[in-house]
Structures are given as structure tokens and as C-alpha cells.
Amino acid sequence: MGGSLEFSRAIEKRFLQLGGKINYRARVEKVLVEDNRAVGVRLQDGLEHRADLVISAADGHATIFEMLEGRYINEELKARYAKMPRFKSLVQVSLGVNRDMSGEPPLVNYLLDQPVRIAGEEHADFSIHNYAYDPTLAPRGKTVLVCRFMSDINQWRELARNRESYEAEKQKITDTVLGLVEARYPGISEQVEMADVATPMTFERYTGNWEGSMEGWLMTTGNFMSRMKRNLPGLDNFYMIGQWLQPGGGVPTGAVMGREIVQTICQKDKRKFQTSIP
Structure with missing residues (x-):
């Protein structure tokens, strides 16, 4: 009960319990890059946060073409954003x-x-x-x-x-x-x-x-099994997750990809992926 707000608060509560920190009203303007490695983000108010890894769960188009200024893209990505149908x-x-x-x-x-x-x-x-x-x-x-x-x-x-x-x-x-x-x-x-x-x-x-899309990419018979890579060509220490990586979009896609990217990072760092029930 309580709609999407209570759903979000439940996630927030667990994240904070695990030691996470959230900054609200802090829109990212740019992903900071040095030597083709993501090193942090700059907010609209000019504040910068440095990071070992940058994971964007934000809008895919804004991430690639605005926060990263379209510098890390290939023909496959160009075609996807130019031609793949979207939910209105x-x-x-x-x-x-x-x-x-x-x-x-x-x-x-x-x-x-x-x-x-x-x-x-x-x-x-x-x-x-x-x-x-x-x-x-x-x-x-x-x-x-x-x-x-x-x-x-x-x-x-x-x-x-x-x-x-x-x-x-x-x-x-x-x-x-x-x-x-x-x-x-x-x-x-x-x-x-x-x-x-x-x-x-x-x-x-x-x-x-x-464009205010309700769920990202529109699922069709031609694309329903397609999935975009979670990293961008030529850029290290950076991942993308969320509904813009897979047709169908919505909350389930975002939730699954959040879990999967943590598993990927754990594997890369040779750490055991663990979960716990509060």
C-alpha cells in the first residue's frame, strides 16, 4: 500500500541499513572522465563526487549523449537510439x-x-x-x-x-x-x-x-531478446543499468540489472556475492 513511493522507501531503507548514502535533489550533469576512465560525476550545482566506479541507472539517452557528450558510442548504439521504437x-x-x-x-x-x-x-x-x-x-x-x-x-x-x-x-x-x-x-x-x-x-x-517515455524500448518480435552491453566502447570503470538496456523496461528490468551488476563487480574483484534478508 502507498504506491510507488512506499515501494521506493522500502528500497531506500534497506540500502541505508547496508551503509549506503543517497543524495536527493542532486541531478548529475556530467560523468567525469580522465584518460578514458570514469572517475566520478559532476552535479548541476557544480559539486563533484569522485568514485572508483560509476554506474548509471539514469536515462540511457541522457547518459550517453549528454553526461558523456556522445564520446563513447559505436554504430550499433547509434542505430539503436536512431531506429529502435520506444514506448510513448x-x-x-x-x-x-x-x-x-x-x-x-x-x-x-x-x-x-x-x-x-x-x-x-x-x-x-x-x-x-x-x-x-x-x-x-x-x-x-x-x-x-x-x-x-x-x-x-x-x-x-x-x-x-x-x-x-x-x-x-x-x-x-x-x-x-x-x-x-x-x-x-x-x-x-x-x-x-x-x-x-x-x-x-x-x-x-x-x-x-x-521524451517522457513510460518504459523505455518498446518490445517487438524483432528485439525482445536483444540486450545492450552494460559498458560503453572505449570507457573503463563505467557501467550502465536499467530499463534502457533491454526492451520491455520497467521496474523488474531495473531491479534485475542492479543485482547483476553487483555480481559482475564482485566477480571482477574476486569477492563472493552475498545477499541477506533483513
């Missing part, structure tokens, strides 16, 4: 409603008689995620409902050039979603106490994911 980003509409929805399903997908347009793209279906099962998200007797639509960031970049246009599109989407939800749960639009719209620009800003 999302428009997410979150509603806080003064209604107990605990008797309703946690997720329902509806096919629409008439498609709706969300940021210039047509959608023939939509889903309502009902979080009534999680008491940490709303007071007793109230519920959080969430609707999500795949969305390309380019349309939003244009809208964001004018704040009024950007906010107007968000309000239009809110009104559209309220109409869709009202058709399934009559009277609920009058019970909406809050509404929040996150756009691809929001996801890009908060996660750093390339």
Missing part, C-alpha cells in the same frame, strides 16, 4: 472523488462507441484505475481514480511554448475524462474534489526519461 509517454488524469468506490473493480477498460481526441491523438478505449483498495491515498469514504492515455511528447512541446495553450489543453482533457467517467458512474462529476493532469512534459521533467 502518458497523459494521466487523477481525480479525487467524494464517493466510496470500494465495491467497484480496481481496473476496467472500456471500448468507446466514438473515439476521443487527447492532445491531437484519437483513442478508441480508456481505462479507469480505481485505488479504493489503498487507504493511504484518500480519506475514508473517498477514492482516487486515475485514467491514462498514451501520448507523444512533440505535441506537448508545441503547446508548452504558450502557457495558456498548455493549460487550456489540460483543462480540455480533464473535461473529456470527466464526461467519460460520468457516463460509467452517473453523478460522480459533482463529487470530484480535485483533478490533476500530468502530461509527457511532466513525466520528462520528473523522471528524466527520454
Whole structure:
């Protein structure tokens, strides 16, 4: 319960128990390199941290083309980032409603008689995620409902050039979603106490994911077994992990690769890989 925040806090708690240290609000601007060896990172505020190894679990595109300025790349990597399909980003509409929805399903997908347009793209279906099962998200007797639509960031970049246009599109989407939800749960639009719209620009800003992508590389029949190497050509003391190394992305990929890279480092240092249950 508590969503992704509580999930992250559980990982944080264990990491700190094992002696780790975390710096929040400390975005990396550049990977420091000396003689083709990664030696640390520089933050946006100019602070530098030196390190024996650098492991990037950040966005793959930002790591390769911004933090490392595209200096350590080969034709295979160029082709991947130029041609491999990616998951689009999302428009997410979150509603806080003064209604107990605990008797309703946690997720329902509806096919629409008439498609709706969300940021210039047509959608023939939509889903309502009902979080009534999680008491940490709303007071007793109230519920959080969430609707999500795949969305390309380019349309939003244009809208964001004018704040009024950007906010107007968000309000239009809110009104559209309220109409869709009202058709399934009559009277609920009058019970909406809050509404929040996150756009691809929001996801890009908060996660750093390339173009706000929700899960990195889109899995296809041609790439589902492919996996990018964890190091970059010509660069020592550096590893990459996370969803941008393997199609499908998401939390499971990140978790598995985190474990695997520690195993790799232990093997290289001739140390036994050990785990423990708290």
C-alpha cells in the first residue's frame, strides 16, 4: 500500500541499513572522465563526487549523449537510439472523488462507441484505475481514480511554448475524462474534489526519461531478446543499468540489472556475492 513511493522507501531503507548514502535533489550533469576512465560525476550545482566506479541507472539517452557528450558510442548504439521504437509517454488524469468506490473493480477498460481526441491523438478505449483498495491515498469514504492515455511528447512541446495553450489543453482533457467517467458512474462529476493532469512534459521533467517515455524500448518480435552491453566502447570503470538496456523496461528490468551488476563487480574483484534478508 502507498504506491510507488512506499515501494521506493522500502528500497531506500534497506540500502541505508547496508551503509549506503543517497543524495536527493542532486541531478548529475556530467560523468567525469580522465584518460578514458570514469572517475566520478559532476552535479548541476557544480559539486563533484569522485568514485572508483560509476554506474548509471539514469536515462540511457541522457547518459550517453549528454553526461558523456556522445564520446563513447559505436554504430550499433547509434542505430539503436536512431531506429529502435520506444514506448510513448502518458497523459494521466487523477481525480479525487467524494464517493466510496470500494465495491467497484480496481481496473476496467472500456471500448468507446466514438473515439476521443487527447492532445491531437484519437483513442478508441480508456481505462479507469480505481485505488479504493489503498487507504493511504484518500480519506475514508473517498477514492482516487486515475485514467491514462498514451501520448507523444512533440505535441506537448508545441503547446508548452504558450502557457495558456498548455493549460487550456489540460483543462480540455480533464473535461473529456470527466464526461467519460460520468457516463460509467452517473453523478460522480459533482463529487470530484480535485483533478490533476500530468502530461509527457511532466513525466520528462520528473523522471528524466527520454521524451517522457513510460518504459523505455518498446518490445517487438524483432528485439525482445536483444540486450545492450552494460559498458560503453572505449570507457573503463563505467557501467550502465536499467530499463534502457533491454526492451520491455520497467521496474523488474531495473531491479534485475542492479543485482547483476553487483555480481559482475564482485566477480571482477574476486569477492563472493552475498545477499541477506533483513
